[in-house]
Amino acid sequence: EVQLVESGGGLVQPGGSLRLSCAASGFTVSDGYMSWVRQAPGKGLEWVSVVDSVDNTKYADSVKGRLTISRDPSENTLYLQMNSLRPEDTAVYFCAAKLRHALDVWGKGTTVTVSS
Amino acid sequence: QSVLTQPPSVSGAPGQRVTISCTGSSSNIGANYDVHWYQQFPGTAPKLLIYNNNNRPSGVPDRFSGSKSGTSASLVITGLQAEDEADYYCQSYDSSLSGLGVFGGGTKLTVL
Numbered sequence: 001e002v003q004l005v006e007s008g009g010g011l012v013q014p015g016g017s018l019r020l021s022c023a024a025s026g027f028t029v030s031d032g033y034m035s036w037v038r039q040a041p042g043k044g045l046e047w048v049s050v051v052d053s054v055d056n057t058k059y060a061d062s063v064k065g066r067l068t069i070s071r072d073p074s075e076n077t078l079y080l081q082m083n084s085l086r087p088e089d090t091a092v093y094f095c096a097a098k099l100r101h102a103l104d105v106w107g108k109g110t111t112v113t114v115s116s
Numbered sequence: 117q118s119v120l121t122q123p124p125s126v127s128g129a130p131g132q133r134v135t136i137s138c139t140g141s142s143s144n145i146g147a148n149y150d151v152h153w154y155q156q157f158p159g160t161a162p163k164l165l166i167y168n169n170n171n172r173p174s175g176v177p178d179r180f181s182g183s184k185s186g187t188s189a190s191l192v193i194t195g196l197q198a199e200d201e202a203d204y205y206c207q208s209y210d211s212s213l214s215g216l217g218v219f220g221g222g223t224k225l226t227v228l
Contacts, residue, residue, distance in 0.1 A: 101167035102152035
């Protein structure tokens with residue numbers, strides 16, 4: 001069964017760091033177009049970052065220079081390193097993958113709260 | 117504010133047909149980028165509903181259909197059911213956003 005499971009969310013103070021993980025099963029993260037999408041409380045979806053099959057990465061302007069997407073084929077896991085966190089980064093962070101079309105596999109999300 | 121504009125809300129009675137619009141510009145939908153649609157229930161992850169403008173993934177009822185024309189796209193739901201009450205998001209790409217995907221602001225569908 002194809003599945004994504006996120007972890008690593010929590011409460012962090014402004015300026016702090018977190019690393020989110022997204023463990024994949026049923027497919028290989030290194031083969032795919034992998035993304036992080038976030039949703040602030042009561043708001044819509046925001047595409048945060050993507051890494052493609054040849055390791056090109058892209059970031060939303062709002063997170064550029066603070067968030068870094070990466071993947072570990074040996075762990076079959078996608079990561080999002082989050083530094084210099086701000087209150088506006090508070091959101092549910094979803095890991096999503098394009099296996100065949102668009103973003104056709106999603107994890108259930110992990111919640112990040114940035115607050116003092 | 118997203119580059120893809122959706123109505124904040126739409127509603128319809130059971131059995132009716134509703135349309136959710138997604139309006140873009142010449143740098144996204146009008147630049148021939150495909151449009152995808154996602155359905156999201158409260159507290160859950162989005163689910164792919166329509167891909168590449170008008171295609172349904174396996175398991176999605178044929179009551180859901182999509183179309184695209186010019187700088188806009190639409191999601192049509194026919195034979196509305198109570199279980200369709202959810203948030204719906206369009207998604208495409210924009211040449212001004214360094215290749216990252218972009219979502220519409222989302223539309224809350226209420227079944228009356």
